[in-house]
Amino acid sequence: MRKQIxxxxxxxxxxxxxxxxxxxxxxxxxxxxxGHQQVVFAVPFxxxxxAQEKVKHLQHIFVAAQNCYSKKSGAYxxxxxxxxxxxxxxxxxxxGHSERREYFAESxxxxxxxxxxxxxxxxTPIFCCGEPLNIREAGTQNEYVAKQLEDSLFHLDEEALQxxxxxxxxxxxxxxxxxxxxxxxQEIQAYLRSVLASKYxxxxxxxxxxxxxxxxxxSNAKELFSQPDVDGGLxxxxxxxxxxxxxxxxxxK
Ligand code: PGA
Numbered sequence: 001m002r003k004q005i006x007x008x009x010x011x012x013x014x015x016x017x018x019x020x021x022x023x024x025x026x027x028x029x030x031x032x033x034x035g036h037q038q039v040v041f042a043v044p045f046x047x048x049x050x051a052q053e054k055v056k057h058l059q060h061i062f063v064a065a066q067n068c069y070s071k072k073s074g075a076y077x078x079x080x081x082x083x084x085x086x087x088x089x090x091x092x093x094x095x096g097h098s099e100r101r102e103y104f105a106e107s108x109x110x111x112x113x114x115x116x117x118x119x120x121x122x123x124t125p126i127f128c129c130g131e132p133l134n135i136r137e138a139g140t141q142n143e144y145v146a147k148q149l150e151d152s153l154f155h156l157d158e159e160a161l162q163x164x165x166x167x168x169x170x171x172x173x174x175x176x177x178x179x180x181x182x183x184x185x186q187e188i189q190a191y192l193r194s195v196l197a198s199k200y201x202x203x204x205x206x207x208x209x210x211x212x213x214x215x216x217x218x219s220n221a222k223e224l225f226s227q228p229d230v231d232g233g234l235x236x237x238x239x240x241x242x243x244x245x246x247x248x249x250x251x252x253k
Pocket of ligand 1: 009169173174175176177213214215216234235236237238
């Protein structure tokens with residue numbers, strides 16, 4: 001079975017003390033995680049070392065950065081390299097979140113470069129894609145998201161592609177409380193898998209975890225994750241509440 005992942009995206013929230021408390025609360029609970037299930041905490045840069053220290057001895061639980069830069073090192077004031085993340089033991093990075101695309105003008109091509117450098121340093125990118133409301137209303141979401149995949153992923157070979165996790169996050173569902181229905185999530189995620197299959201073959205496409213993101217919470221996680229092409233979630237708001245996120249972890253299939 002491909003990996004099923006509950007990923008917390010804390011975004012730009014929490015003080016150090018709050019972050020420690022939340023992480024301790026969530027990871028100290030008993031979970032029955034099996035070999036194909038993973039929990040990932042995408043924390044703000046200043047908390048990576050703290051979080052990594054807390055989870056490094058735990059099986060199934062990992063820390064992610066929320067972003068990285070596309071260059072190896074050098075005069076890029078304020079940026080964080082993948083080599084720095086690797087030196088902390090970080091194993092995942094969120095790439096191309098819609099907030100990065102929107103507020104920081106990150107293009108599909110720029111994201112392709114970030115994916116390359118992550119893979120070079122053996123860090124798993126959680127590559128985000130998803131359409132804005134006007135595209136959904138026009139009914140062209142499949143083409144829109146397929147193009148995001150084509151532009152950022154299709155230069156990769158089969159082996160590299162299988163090292164990526166995809167998170168489908170319709171922008172109209174992020175932080176709005178408006179979740180895609182499980183049928184909507186399943187429909188487009190099955191389509192995205194078919195797009196991958198048409199380029200890489202169905203066996204490769206079957207191996208790739210595709211998470212759903214956008215107002216996932218304890219009350220809808222089980223239903224969303226039960227869909228055959230929904231392999232867990234990337235969770236913003238609800239990941240800041242320990243009970244909510246713990247329930248989301250328990251909803252993994
Ligand atoms: P949300 O955010 O769960 O608060 O909608 C999801 C995300 O942006 O990753």
